[in-house]
Structure formats: structure tokens, C-alpha cells
Amino acid sequence: MGERDLLSGLIRLHILHHAAHEPVFGLGLIEELGRHGYRLSPGTLYPILHGLEKGGFLHSRKEWVAGRQRRLYEITDTGRAALAQGKVKVWELFRELFEDELRFTTQGRVESQRKGSTQSDGAGDAPP
Numbered sequence: 855m856g857e858r859d860l861l862s863g864l865i866r867l868h869i870l871h872h873a874a875h876e877p878v879f880g881l882g883l884i885e886e887l888g889r890h891g892y893r894l895s896p897g898t899l900y901p902i903l904h905g906l907e908k909g910g911f912l913h914s915r916k917e918w919v920a921g922r923q924r925r926l927y928e929i930t931d932t933g934r935a936a937l938a939q940g941k942v943k944v945w946e947l948f949r950e951l952f953e954d955e956l957r958f959t960t961q962g963r964v965e966s967q968r969k970g971s972t973q974s975d976g977a978g979d980a981p982p
């Protein structure tokens with residue numbers, strides 16, 4: 855199993871998240887996911903989109919743009935419900951993954967627990 859398989863659920867939720875805001879299409883998603891560090895080829899993305907459509911989470915229609923046909927994907931009610939459930943699960947996982955870095959107050963705010971005052975720019979970090 856590769857890293858992409860490990861992260862495939864996150865990629866699917868990411869797609870549903872964007873589809874919940876506006877109709878999405880393949881190349882736009884490849885760009886958007888690339889912005890988040892996921893490098894997907896059309897050969898990888900399209901089967902994911904087809905799977906989401908087959909599962910009833912997305913619905914697609916064809917559209918002509920500048921003389922070219924492209925397939926737009928819109929989220930369905932099933933997709934919205936699944937996204938809402940997925941968000942709860944991601945939130946739970948996020949809290950656990952970052953238990954040490956974050957402290958959650960009873961008001962639901964997140965406070966960062968800094969161990970030291972030096973700020974790193976992430977480039978050329980030296981060990982302590």
C-alpha cells in the first residue's frame with residue numbers, strides 16, 4: 855500500500871469539501887490538491903471522482919467551455935451528509951494527532967502551547 859492509499863480518504867473529503875462550495879472539475883481539482891501538496895495525475899483523480907459519483911456523493915454533468923467539453927461535479931445530499939460526518943471524524947483525529955501541540959479549552963478555542971519563545975521559519979532548523 856502506498857502513501858496515496860493511506861491519504862485517499864483525506865483526498866476524498868477534500869474533494870467533497872470543495873464540491874460543497876461550488877461545482878468542481880478534474881483539472882481544477884488537480885491544481886487545488888496540488889496546492890495542498892497532493893500530486894495527482896488525471897489517471898488517479900478520475901477514478902476517485904467516478905467512485906464518488908458511483909457512491910452517490912457527487913453528481914456530474916457535461917459542460918462546454920471555450921469549445922471544449924468538461925465534466926462538472928456537484929455534491930449531492932448524500933455527499934453533504936457524508937462530508938458532515940467526515941468533518942467530525944477529521945476533527946477527532948486532528949485533536950488526537952496534535953494533542954501535544956494544542957490545548958483545547960472548554961470554550962472550544964484552541965490555544966497553542968509553545969515550548970520556548972523562538973520562532974522557526976522552518977528552513978534550516980538546527981537541532982537543539
Ligand SMILES: [Zn+2]
Nearest residue numbers: 868872886890
Ligand atoms: Zn483545498
